[in-house]
Amino acid sequence: MEILIQRPEGIYCPAGDFYIDPKRSVPRALITHGHSDHARKGSKSYLCHEDSINILKLRLGENLKYQGIKYGKKIQIRDAIVSFHPAGHILGSAQIRIEVKGEVWAISGDYKTLPDSTCPGFEPIFCNVFVTESTFALPIYHWKEDSEIFKEILSFWENNRKNNLTSIIHAYSLGKTQRILSGLKEKPGDIYLEEAGYRLSQAYEMSGVLFPEYKLISEITNRNPKDPKPLLIIPPGTDLSPWKKHIGKYNAWFASGWIRTNQENPFSKTGFILSDHADWNGLNSAVRHTNANRVIVMHGFTDIWVRYLKEQGLQADCFSDTH
Numbered sequence: 001m002e003i004l005i006q007r008p009e010g011i012y013c014p015a016g017d018f019y020i021d022p023k024r025s026v027p028r029a030l031i032t033h034g035h036s037d038h039a040r041k042g043s044k045s046y047l048c049h050e051d052s053i054n055i056l057k058l059r060l061g062e063n064l065k066y067q068g069i070k071y072g073k074k075i076q077i078r079d080a081i082v083s084f085h086p087a088g089h090i091l092g093s094a095q096i097r098i099e100v101k102g103e104v105w106a107i108s109g110d111y112k113t114l115p116d117s118t119c120p121g122f123e124p125i126f127c128n129v130f131v132t133e134s135t136f137a138l139p140i141y142h143w144k145e146d147s148e149i150f151k152e153i154l155s156f157w158e159n160n161r162k163n164n165l166t167s168i169i170h171a172y173s174l175g176k177t178q179r180i181l182s183g184l185k186e187k188p189g190d191i192y193l194e195e196a197g198y199r200l201s202q203a204y205e206m207s208g209v210l211f212p213e214y215k216l217i218s219e220i221t222n223r224n225p226k227d228p229k230p231l232l233i234i235p236p237g238t239d240l241s242p243w244k245k246h247i248g249k250y251n252a253w254f255a256s257g258w259i260r261t262n263q264e265n266p267f268s269k270t271g272f273i274l275s276d277h278a279d280w281n282g283l284n285s286a287v288r289h290t291n292a293n294r295v296i297v298m299h300g301f302t303d304i305w306v307r308y309l310k311e312q313g314l315q316a317d318c319f320s321d322t323h
Contacts, residue, residue, distance in 0.1 A: 001101070002014075003080075003105040004020070004131060006320065007019075008023075009023060009025075010023045011131075013080055015079040015098075016079065016082065016098065016100075017077070017078050018030050018080075019043075020032065020107055020109075023040065024042070025044075026043050026044070027043070027044045028043070028044065029046050029047070030046075030048070031047065032087065032109025032110065033055075033092055033093035033110060034048075034055035034056055034059055035175070036059065039059060039060060040060075041060050041061065045066075045067065046060075047067045047069060048068060048069070048092065049084050049094045050069060050070060051068075051091050052068070052091075055174065058196075058203060069083075069084050071085055071086055071094070071120065072085065079101075080099065081099040082097065082098055082099075084096055085106075086119070086121060086123045087110065087112075088112050088114075088115075088120065089111050089175065089276050089277070090110075090178075091118055091119045091178070091207060093111065093119060094109060095108050095111065095122075095123075095125055096109070104127040105128065106130050106131065107131040108286070111133065111278055111286065112275065112282060113278050114145065114146065114278075114282065116146065116179055117179075117182045117183075118178045118179050118204060118209050122278075124286060126290060127292050128292060128293065128294065129293075129295070130287060130290040130292035131319070132283065132286065132295060132296070133277065133298060134297045134301050135278075135300040135301075136257055136275065136279050136280065136283070136301075137283055137300050137301040137302075137304060138304065140280070141279045141280050142279050142280060142281060143257070143279045147183075149272055149273075149274050150184065153183070154187075154188070156251075156253060157188060157189070157231050158188060160229060160251045161188065161189070161228055161229045164248075164249070165229060165248075166231075166232065166247050166249065167229065167230070167251060168232045168234065168253070169232070169234075169253055169272070170238075170253070173196040173200055174200050176255055177193060177200070177233050177235075178200065178204050179274070180233055181214060181233065182209070182211055189227065190215060190227065191230065192215050192216070192217045192230055192231070192233075192234075193215070193232075194234045194238050195218075197233060197235070198217075201214060217234065218242075218243070220243050221243065223246060236254070253270060253271045253272060255271060256275065257274065257275025258275075283305070294314070294315040295316045296319055297309070297318040297319070298320075302318040
């Protein structure tokens, strides 16, 4: 029995007549988290973890039909029993457990297994079939603990201040920005965010996540030039021209898991190796802890990981690119 199948609209559950992170407009969408490659406009209704609702409202619009659910709460959708469970990716991110006639499948969405103070940690789901992402499913990808990365960021900021440079970290506005911000409680100066990161950080605070003080980037025009040089956390490609004279000379680094192989670093030769996805060890640990006898791989290095999982004695195959 195939509890989940692929359709042009995305991953579909026939027993429940719903889609998970659909690519097109559908009557009922179950959303694993708020990133734009998983949550899209156009569906008639959205079911997500309750902490994702404010994020989806900011990204998709206020006037859509949203339903929030707590982690672990089981609901019946036609012939399927569904529950959402922590994925550890960003605030509100969820794996979705689907039970049909006693068989259990779990679909991971995006996830990471390292602790993150901005969201509940990944919780393995015991299942027959585990459908998992594979963004960093190569043995070269290994992540440091957040505490080490935050020390590197503070050192970067301090060194730039000594050289009279503004510090800039290019990071995605949802998830990465808040994770970095949460680790800067001992900040030596002002922190500025671009508008999307600022609004999303406010949404995190509405769910009880604590941050040091931060400001909207437009407020940099009020900054005293004699104050210590600030830190800007902004997405790649942000237009800084309106505030150029207030920012002055700067040093910009990128925060991404891809820094590990220099596949994504348009601004500098160095950066912070920081990802909101599981690394090689995390992916394989997640699979082991589900106790699944079949693994379906998607989103990433699918063929390589499928081959490795088969070598470990698991039944493994893949969904074609679902983004």
